[in-house]
Every structure is written in C-alpha cells, then in structure tokens.
Amino acid sequence: AQLPRYAHLSMILGDDGQKLSKRHGAVSVMQYDDEGYLPEAVLNYLARLGWSHGDDEIFSMPQFCEWFDLDHITPSAAQFNTEKLNWLNAHYLKRTETARLADLVQPRLQARGVTVTAAPSLAAIIDLYKERAANLNELADLAEVFYIELHPKAELLAKHLTPETLPALADFIDHLPAVAWEAAAIGALIKASVARHGLKMPKLAMPLRVLLTGLEQTPSVDAVVALFPREMVLKRLAWPAKT
Structure with a gap:
C-alpha cells in the first residue's frame, strides 16, 4: 500500500x-x-x-x-x-448577529434561574452591551440585572446618592411619567434636570446607573433607561423615597 x-x-x-x-x-x-x-x-x-x-x-x-x-x-x-x-x-461577539447571541444567552440565564420576560427585550439588551463583553457568560451577567430583583450595594448608593444629587434625581423622576420613551428624549430630560440644579451630567447619570443596574459602568445612560419598561424604571428609582 x-x-x-x-x-x-x-x-x-x-x-x-x-x-x-x-x-x-x-x-x-x-x-x-x-x-x-x-x-x-x-x-x-x-x-x-x-x-x-x-x-x-x-x-x-x-x-x-x-x-x-x-x-x-x-x-x-x-x-x-x-x-x-x-x-x-x-471580536466575534461584536460581529455576531444579535438574534443569535440572544438565543445563546437565554439558556445561560435560565440555568441560573433567571426568567427572561418580553420586556426588557433580551435582544435589545445584548445589542447595547455586546461591545463590552468578552464571552457569552459576561453578556449573561450584564443582561441578568434587567430581570432580577436588584439590590444595589450600600457603598455605591452612599457614594452616588448624596444630598447634592437627590434633588436632581427627584426632578428627573417627577418628569419621567410624561417623557417620550426613547433614548433621545430621556437624554434631553437628564440634561434638563441637571441644568435646573446647576450640576454636571455625571452627577445624575451615576445615581441612575447604580439604581437601575447596580453598576457604575454602563453604555450611555439614556439608552440604558430606554431599555427598561417605564414602570420598572419608576419602581427602581423609588429607592430614595423609601429611605
């Protein structure tokens, strides 16, 4: 042979x-x-x-x-x-279709006991966050906070929810029920709220990030807010009023 x-x-x-x-x-x-x-x-x-x-x-x-x-x-x-x-x-995550990533991430969330609901949209979450993750498990970590009962760390709350920022946060919450539910309109509301209280953007953006996601680093905060249903945002931002 x-x-x-x-x-x-x-x-x-x-x-x-x-x-x-x-x-x-x-x-x-x-x-x-x-x-x-x-x-x-x-x-x-x-x-x-x-x-x-x-x-x-x-x-x-x-x-x-x-x-x-x-x-x-x-x-x-x-x-x-x-x-x-x-x-x-x-590199491949960034270039993979969002729908496929959602199909791969959802079973990972379910394995953790996390129920993925129609809103917020898992595909929309992944589309916003996939530039920030190195693997599917990191994507699942980032998506999980949108579906669980969130309890931000006390040190983060103490750091960002200060007497200086609470009036601007209350202003934002007061105007939230009437704002158009899209990132551009929410971003304009954030800018208007900080302007009325003589603050810079991060002074309101950081408390919003912590209350909504439990994290200090997220994509554009107006885009993050827009991912949630309005009623969920109002519920998570109600924290200062309960203390």
Missing part, C-alpha cells in the same frame, strides 16, 4: 509554559462552551496555534481551508494564550 503522508503540529504549551496534557492544563472542548466562547472563535484560535498565514489573525473556516499548508506549521512549541483567545472571542 502507498505510505500515507503525515505531519506533526507543534507541541502546545499552557499559559504557564508547561506542556499541555490531560494532567496539566488541558480541558474538554465542551468547557469552552461552558465558559462562553463562540465555536468560530475557538476554531480560529486553534487554527492559528502552531500555524500562520503571514500576519493574518482573523479568518473564516473557508479561508483557513484555502490557505492551510504544511510549510507554515511552526517547528517550535506553540503557547496557548488565554488572553489572546478572549480578545478573539470578543
């Missing part, structure tokens, strides 16, 4: 530089799904591990099949770089 052609890929080392093996660092392929990686990101990363095509880092499976040859397999050991995989996965 004709002898088969065969070749070895480079040895793969773990993040710590040690040989990757079942006893040291290697994981089941399903763990990458559990950790929120997209299949195309994992395939892209593995294809680039021990093989190169010039300086190209990102490519589709058809491109890889077209470009691959044995001449460009790296003879030296290749090191697995989790940070690089995270970067690549974030």
